Every structure is written in C-alpha cells, then in structure tokens.
Amino acid sequence: MAHENNWKNKTIENLEKDFWRLPDPETSTGLVVRCHKLRKITLDQFTIEDLRLMIGQHIGLFYLVPLAIKELQKDIFAEGDYYPGDLLNAILNIDASFWQQNAALWQEVDTLIANNRTQITVKKISFIKFDTAIQKT
Secondary structure (H helix, E strand, C coil), X not given: CCCCCCHHHCEHHHHHCCCCCCCCCCCCCHHHHHHHHHCCCEHHHCCHHHHHHHHHCCCCHHHHHHHHHHXXXXXXXXXXXXXXXXXXXXXXXXXXXXXHHCHHXXXXXXXXXXXXXXXXXXXXXXXXXXXXXXXXX
C-alpha cells in the first residue's frame, strides 16, 4: 500500500482515518495523553523522541517507520530522550507481524543493521527479535 500524496503534512489521525476519543487527563497516564496529542500533529513536526515513543507503543507504524528509517540512515544511533540508539531499539522491537506485512521496510532496516552490526553490538542493542521476524533468503 502506497502513502498518500503529501502524507508527511498530515496527522496520523487523518492518514489512518481513525479519530480517537480524547482520554480523561485525570485518569490517564502521561504516556496515553502524549500519544493522543502526537496523533494530532503533522508527521513533518515529529522529533526523534516522538518517533521513538510512538513506535515503541506500536502506533502509526506504517507512517512512522519510514520516517525513522530516514533518521537512522543519517545516524544509526539517533537519540530520543534516553540514550544513543533508542530510536533503533524501538524499531528493532516492533512485532514480527508488522515486518511480515512490510518486507520492503524490513529489508531497509536489515541493510542498516548489516552495515553497522559491529557498532550496534558494541552498544549492546539487540537485533535478535528483528532478525527472526522474517526468514532471510
């Protein structure tokens, strides 16, 4: 499935055509409130931390993973709020079902890993879950 034209200028809500009900801020966690807010901002405004957070919560993956890959191509250890490589770690921990449905994206990340395997290993970032998501041919 291809992305819509100007998809980076749209919100996850607009792209997915799925509008979540705003959570009650008094009973919701900060994480839930933050994820709801991020669904309402355009993708071109996402920071590395926003990508890390939403990917870690498995929200908007079809749109956010390509953006994250672009960031990782510039810096394999792109850093959100926690540590160098936290965006990569979020990508590597996506469920296998996503990768099986998006093999071209998996291949892009697999190439990034292959080109940086030693450095990733030194940083102790595990790629085992990612490696086993799709059978390599």
